[in-house]
Amino acid sequence: MTTSPAPAPAHIEIDGVPAADAGALAAVLGGYGHFTAMQVRDGRVKGLGLHLERLDRATRELFGAPLPGARVRELLGRALGASGRRDASARVYVYEHGARFLVAVTVREAAPDGPGAPRRLTAVDYLRPAAHLKHLGGFGQRYHGDAARRAGFDEALLTTPEGEVAEGAVTNIAFWDGTSLVWPTAPHLTGITMALLAPRLPSVHRPVTLPELPGFRAAFVTNSRGIAPVTAVDGVAYPVDEALMERVFVAYAEAPGEKIVSADGGGAAD
Template sequence: MIVRAVVEGRAVDADARFALEARYGHFTAMQVRDRRTRGLAHHLDRLAAANLEVFGAALDRAAVLGSIRAVLGDDLRDAGVRVYVVEHDGRPRVVATAAPPTEVSARPQRVTAVAYQRYLPHIKKAAGFAQAHIRRAAGPLGFDEALLTTGDGLISEGAITNVGCLSGGRLLWPDAPMLHGTAMRLLEDLDVPQERRPLRVADLPGFDLVFLCNSHGVVAVGEVDGVPLRQDAETLARLLAFYDALPWDPLD
């Protein structure tokens, strides 16, 4: 539920916010606690790279930070914040929205594999009907998230997450087109050998731990399409301890 929205620093009503948010453009999503967020530089870098590709223009980082501060106002210290850069009246506009904060589930997630590949997956696009539909369809079936795959089960990412696997002390990421998410970027600093390799749904039961990550946090995957997965307690504890110890960057 959106509690506040601003367009280029100016407060707007819900209808105006919706009209802008649904347009052509890109965005990033972050969790804010005590007016701080993890990986602020990664969020800004994502927006800057996408802006060059989508609009052929440099990003005004000061405008983005100003919009985040404006949507938080003087009263919001904890929130889920999204920053969109969307086309309106022939030019890109910065739109920021604030919603109640979201905490990652501590419960191992149930996931289902869905054959779907996003267009320009490296860009977090403002309009995402397909992913929203996939997650809505998975929910009533008892699944928390969907893994996006090719027809023969090659994993790229989750519908709104990145997917990682830990095996024998190595951190494995899918070698496939995907969004290089901010949480994934932060976990790439974990001091273990890491590599990208083709990962298939059928491979997952053989790993010590399969996990999902996004701005909400990191959570283990308990099963995929009813098949239970290993959840090595020591491996999970080390991963969560690393993520929980990451610094929060000030927004003021």
């Protein structure tokens, strides 16, 4: 009997240099910053332009300075090349570092392609602070996510004290009413997968409350690692709508992958 080799350790670079500098590590350990997460396939990323916009916008908001997309492309391309991977799960982190900021890139094993396993969610009264940012303050999400799993669920569904649905602990959620996808509008992060799907499918963005959930026909969650049907939110059960999920995956497949770097190794133009 043979065993699969253990995955290679994560390859981490900070501003283009393998992580070893004590000052840089101290900045990383400080935990103040933001990030974006993506799947890379053959050197391309769906929604790469949206990732670059997210990073630049959040860097301006948190640190008062731009983060040029060309710089991010360069660092991503360098880290992917050093890791030896063309397919990968990659993250770009931006950390506070004195009067400026530094950028860290991690490259790990790619997430599996195809639909994710069905998810059962439980609602919790919690909203992420500064929910519009993909920031590093994820303790609350992790705390409620772990509690949900201990209770036999797969993820927490974050809600306001009044029971308005916001997002999953690490996902966006969409509900299907038979005509349109309904994306909740309580404070949430606009995920890249959500941003790619919503314009390609009949979609509305409006408040969704917990008492409404039995009226929907299906639901699914999205994040950087994929798309998965939701089969229950607490006591509300949903069937897996295979026709709907097929439409969703076709729409996602239609989103083009954008090259991280050009043939000469520079940043690719969009």
